[in-house]
Amino acid sequence: MRTSRRRLAGLLVAPVLAAGLAAGLTTGPAANSANAGESLFAEDFSAGMGAWRAVTGSLDEWRIEGTEFAYTTVDTLAQTSGRYITPDPALVLPEAYEVRVRARVDDPGPGGSVPLNVLADWTDTSAPTRQNLSLQLPGGGGMRMAQPIAGQIVCSGPAPLISPGEWFDIVLRRAGGILVVEINDQRVAAVRAGDTGGTVGLGVYRARTSVDSVVVEALDGVPDDHPTEPSGCDWSPPGEPDDEQPVLLNQSGFNTSWPKRFTAPKAEDGAAFTVVDADGTVRFSGTVHGGVGDFSAFRPGAGESDFRVVVDGEAGTGESVAFGIGPSWLERVSYENAVEFMTGSRCYFGDAAASDVGWNGSRCRWSVMWRDGDTYSFEVPTLIDLFSANPAAFEGMRFDDAVYQGMAYELPADTPEVVRLIAWGVDRMLAHDVNHTLWKGQLAAFLRAYPDLAAWIPVEMYEDTRDYLFPLWSHQPHDRFTSAYDYTPHTADLFQTYTQVGTGKGELPPGHSIRPNLDMHEVALREGRDDADAYLDAARRNAAWIVDELDWNDPRTTKGQRMSEHVTVTGLVDFLRRYPGEAPAGTAAKITQWASVAVARSANLWDFRRYSDDRWTIPSFSGGGGADPNETGNLAGLAAPALAAASVVDDPELAGRLREIAVAAVDNVFGRNPTGRHASYRAPTQQWGFEGVELGWYSEYQGGAGLLQGIPGVLDGSPKNAHYPFAPTVGNIGHSEGWVAFNMAWNASLAWLADTETAVRVVSSSGEPVTHVLSRSAATVELTAPLDLDTAVLDEAEVRVRVGSGPARPLPVRQVSPDTTTFAGPLDVAALGAEPGDVVTVSYGLGSFTALARVTVEAADACPDGHASDVTVTFGAVDSGVPNRDRGDGCTFLDVVEAQGPFADHGALVRAVRTTADGWREDGLLTRQQSQDLLTAAAASGRSS
Known part of the structure; x- marks a missing residue:
C-alpha cells in the first residue's frame, strides 16, 4: 500500500490541516536526546502560548488570532527593539534536525525592519544577540544569515518574493555540520552550522508578523541532497517570460508519445530551435512557425531528463526551463x-x-x-x-x-x-x-x-x-x-x-x-x-x-x-x-x-x-x-x-x-x-x-x-x-x-x-494482432496504458479475461521495457478452458472506459490447405504489396476471400475483398491504407485479365 511521505511530512505546516489536527498535536518540549525521525516539537497555537517563553518583551504581546485556524501575531511596529520567544521548557536540538515554520508578514514596517528572525543553534537564550545562528528576512526583501543576531553577517542575498498578507514556509535543516535554509521549498542558503545543543527561537523587529506553525523533527542521518560544504546565500530567481527571447512550455515534462510543443512569442517564423540534454548535446532541431515549435517526434529513451529547448532568432537566444520526457x-x-x-x-x-x-x-x-x-x-x-x-x-x-x-x-x-x-x-x-x-x-x-x-x-x-x-x-x-x-x-x-x-x-x-x-x-x-x-x-x-x-x-x-x-x-x-x-x-x-x-x-x-x-x-x-x-x-x-x-x-x-x-x-x-x-x-x-x-x-x-x-x-x-x-x-x-x-x-x-492512451490487443508470436486463436495454443495479451509510474522498476498490472459470458479472471501483465507503456502477458486459451467456437474477451478499464479485444477460438489450423502467409496478396498478376497475414487461426486474407467463392463475376470478387478488408480493418488487422491497396489491386486485376 503506497503512503505519501510528502503528505505526512508536511501535515502540520498547512493551516488548513493544523486546524483539524489540533486535538492530537503534541506541543511542548522534547527529551534532551532524540531518536532519529522523532518529532521534537509541534506547535499550531490552538492551545495558546503556553509552550513558549518570552526572551524579550512580554509573552502577552504574542496574541492568538484567527477564526478558521489559530495563529499567533506580534506587532512591534511601535517598539524600538524586537520581540523574541523560545520554547519552554527548553528544547535541545540534536546534531541533525529540521525546523519548519509557516509565517505571514502582515506589515513589513519601515526601512531597517526585520519582520521575521528564525534562530537556530541558540545556546544562550538570555538574549537574542548571544550564541545563535539566525535567518533574517529584512522588510525590504532578500535574506541574510547572522551569527548571532546583530553580530557577524555570514552571508546575504536575494530570496523568493514574500508578499505582505500571504503565508510562506521556511525550513532550516541541519546535517553533517551544514545548515540549509529553504523559503517556499527553494534553497536560499547553505552555511556552517552553529554549536550543538542549542534551541530554536522566533523574533520580529519593527514589523507585524503572524506565525501559524512551528515543527521540529530529528533527522535520520544526512539527506541525500544535503550539501557537504557551505555555498553561502546563493539563490537566484527563475527567469521571467519577459526575457528577450522567452521559451515557454510545460515546466515539468511530456509523455513520450504525446504532442510536445512550446511557445516562443518573440521568435520570427523560421527561427531555429534545438532540444539539448543535460550535457548540452543537441538531440533534436526544428524551426518556429507562428510562435510555436514542435518536437513531438523527439522520443528519447528511458532514464533521460533535464532537457531544454533553445531558440535562436532575431530577438536573441532564449532557453526554456529544464523538463523531462517519459512514457507516463x-x-x-x-x-x-x-x-x-x-x-x-x-x-x-x-x-x-x-x-x-x-x-x-x-x-x-x-x-x-x-x-x-x-x-x-x-x-x-x-x-x-x-x-x-x-x-x-x-x-x-x-x-x-x-x-x-x-x-x-x-x-x-x-x-x-x-x-x-x-x-x-x-x-x-x-x-x-x-x-x-x-x-x-x-x-x-x-x-x-x-x-x-x-x-x-x-x-x-x-x-x-x-x-x-x-x-x-x-x-x-x-x-x-x-x-x-x-x-x-x-x-x-x-x-x-x-x-x-x-x-x-x-x-x-x-x-x-x-x-x-x-x-x-x-x-x-x-x-x-x-x-x-x-x-x-x-x-x-x-x-x-x-x-x-x-x-x-x-x-x-x-x-x-x-x-x-x-x-x-x-x-x-x-x-x-x-x-x-x-x-x-x-x-x-x-x-x-x-x-x-x-x-x-x-x-x-x-x-x-x-x-x-x-x-x-x-x-x-x-x-x-x-x-x-x-x-x-x-x-x-x-x-x-x-x-x-x-x-x-x-x-x-x-x-x-x-x-x-x-x-x-x-x-x-x-x-x-x-x-x-x-x-x-x-x-x-x-x-x-x-x-x-x-x-x-x-x-x-x-x-x-x-x-x-x-x-x-x-x-x-x-x-x-x-x-x-x-x-x-x-x-x-x-x-x-x-x-x-x-x-x-x-x-x-x-x-x-x-x-x-489505453488499448488492448491479442497478438501472435510474431507480434501481429489476431482475432482468432487456435485451441491448445498460446497468444500474448498486450496492454497499452499510462502505467509507467515507478521509473525504477518495470511496472505490473492486471487485465481481465473471460470466456464467453463467464466470470472475469485476472491476468497479470508486465511492462516490456522501461521506455514504453506496453505491458504483456501470456494468454493460454486451453488453460482457460476455452473450446473451439468460444469467444475470449480481454479487457482493461471499467464502465465506459473499458478497452477490450476479442478473439475466437478455432480448431487447430482452420485452413490447413490455405495460402502461404509469407507472401503478399496478389490478384491475378496484380500485387497489392500487402502481406497475406494469418488472422490467428491458420487462415490468411486470401483464404477468407476465397472461402466466399466461387464468384459469378469480377465484381463479386471485388465486393468480397471490400467486405473482408473492412472487417479486418475494424479488427485492427489492416490499416486504412492497406485496405485501400487491397481494393485497388482487386479492381485492377479485372482490367489486366
Missing part, C-alpha cells in the same frame, strides 16, 4: 496530487461525526461532501472516471493517515483511496437526504459503477442508495441544501428535457442529465425494473435537444460553462459508446461541429482555445470574481471534451488537432502560458507541488470556503484576458482562488487522457 510523465507527477487533494479537501477534514456537521458551516461551506464543493462539483462521477480509466494506477494507492470517521458504512482496510473517497461522497449525500438535481446524478453514477467497487464497498450502501434514489428521480423540488449559486431556474425532475443553459459559474451545464439517465437505465436493467426504458428515453430526449438546438458558435455553450464544460460533450460521447444504436441521429455530427469550433478558436501561438474571436478568456458573470474571472477549471478540464470528441470524429486530421489542443491545455496549466507559471501557487514545492516545476502561480487564496491553502495539487489561478496574447508584465491581476470544482475538471481530464 504526466500521470506519474499528477495522479498522487489529484487524490491527495480530494482527501485533504473533504468536509470536517474527514470527521463526519464532528460537532459542527451541518449546512454552511465554517468547515463545509457550500456542500455536504467537500469543503467548498457545490451542487455542480461532480466529485463522485469524476472520481469514478479517474478510477475506471486506469484502475491499476489507483488500486494500490492509499493514504493510511487520512481520517475517515463517523461514516455509516465500514470499509475494509485495503480499500483504495479513490474508492474511499467515492464512498465518503455517497455516505455524506445519504446522511443529508440530498435532493438536488445534480447530486441525484452523482448518486446514479455510484449505482452504475457499484459492481466494479463491490470488493470494497458494502452492498448495504448500494441498496440504501438504490432504494433512496429511484423514488426521488422524478421529484421536482431541490430544496435541501440549495446552492447559493443556483442562478438558472430549473426543477429536479430528471425525466424532463432540460432546455436551460447555465451561467459562467458552471452551475447547470447543458446535457447534465444525459449520463445520469444512462446510468439509471443500466441499474434498472440490472435490477429487473419495468421502467428502464424511461431513463433511456430521457437521456435520448436531452441529447436530441442539444443536437437540434444548441449553437456551439455561442461561446456561452462551450468555454462559457467554465469548469463544467466537459459534462456536455463527454455525455454525448458516453451515449455513443454505450448505446450507439439508441443515440439521436446527428449526435456524432454534433460532436464533430463542437470539435471544429474548438479547433478554429485554437489557432494561435498558445494552441489555446479562446472564448471568442474578440476575447481570450471568460468574461464577467454573476458570482464570477469581477471583470476578469478565474477560469482555471476550464483549462484543467478541456482535455476531457477534446479527447472524448477525438474518439468519435471520423476525420484523422481533426482528431489529431484535438489531441494537440488537449495537451496544450494541460501544458498551459503547467506553464505554457503568457505568465510562464503553473496554475498552483505551491507547484515548485516538493511537499505540495509537481515534480520539475520552477515557477508557481502568483498567489494563493487564504481561508475562504475551501480552506485549500496547503492542500497538495490545488489549482489556484490562470492567465487572464489581459495577459494574452503576451503581456506577462501586467502581473497578478484578476481573481485567483483554488476550488474543488476546478480539480474535479482536472480529474475528468486525467481520466480521458488515460482513456486515449
